[in-house]
Amino acid sequence: MERIRIVIQATDPITYVGLGSYLRSRPEVTVVDQADQADVQLFSTERVGPEALTRLRALADDGARPTVLITGELAEAPLLTLVECHVVAILPKSSATGDQVVDCVVAAAAGNGVMPRDVLGTLLRRIQVLQQEVLVPNGLSASGLEPREVDVLRLIAEGWGTEEIAKELAYSERTVKNVIFNLTTRLHLRNRAHAVAYALRAGVI
Numbered sequence: 001m002e003r004i005r006i007v008i009q010a011t012d013p014i015t016y017v018g019l020g021s022y023l024r025s026r027p028e029v030t031v032v033d034q035a036d037q038a039d040v041q042l043f044s045t046e047r048v049g050p051e052a053l054t055r056l057r058a059l060a061d062d063g064a065r066p067t068v069l070i071t072g073e074l075a076e077a078p079l080l081t082l083v084e085c086h087v088v089a090i091l092p093k094s095s096a097t098g099d100q101v102v103d104c105v106v107a108a109a110a111g112n113g114v115m116p117r118d119v120l121g122t123l124l125r126r127i128q129v130l131q132q133e134v135l136v137p138n139g140l141s142a143s144g145l146e147p148r149e150v151d152v153l154r155l156i157a158e159g160w161g162t163e164e165i166a167k168e169l170a171y172s173e174r175t176v177k178n179v180i181f182n183l184t185t186r187l188h189l190r191n192r193a194h195a196v197a198y199a200l201r202a203g204v205i
Contacts, residue, residue, distance in 0.1 A: 005038045152179050
């Protein structure tokens with residue numbers, strides 16, 4: 001099994017040294033020094049305050065690598081911001097074991113997430129509020145696509161042409177073309193195929 005390359009970040013040096021010493025003893029991972037060499041980032045902080053968020057944002061800007069967060073305090077953490085910073089797994093610092101850390105790293109490398117039940121529940125509630133108070137009033141879904149854009153992309157994915165889509169949805173052909181143009185421009189997508197791929201990854205078609 002190929003080792004997962006991991007880079008360690010911590011807001012205090014003692015934790016940094018401790019994590020590095022332990023993880024270098026594990027056969028599942030290889031600790032690297034540079035973020036651009038890593039498959040997964042491990043970030044440890046006592047609390048998710050301004051300093052930690054600044055560092056997490058900087059890490060996210062440096063590359064879209066999944067991040068495993070170990071923290072001592074999450075009650076007031078901005079969970080949606082953590083998701084934007086590519087945090088896919090969260091462990092409580094007071095009770096996390098070495099095996100749990102490695103399990104989370106393995107899960108993150110495989111594209112999976114690991115969240116405590118209470119954190120997951122809070123995150124889902126905040127997403128629901130975002131959906132109800134921000135997206136729906138503006139005619140958007142969580143994917144950033146309007147309902148009619150989703151309808152058009154679904155039919156494109158099924159191989160329908162512009163004329164067929166227009167007849168099916170009772171639009172003019174110009175409207176269909178405008179829908180495609182507007183969404184590809186807004187989301188910086190290259191063409192119809194790229195737009196369909198975006199919608200598929202977002203899970204809306």
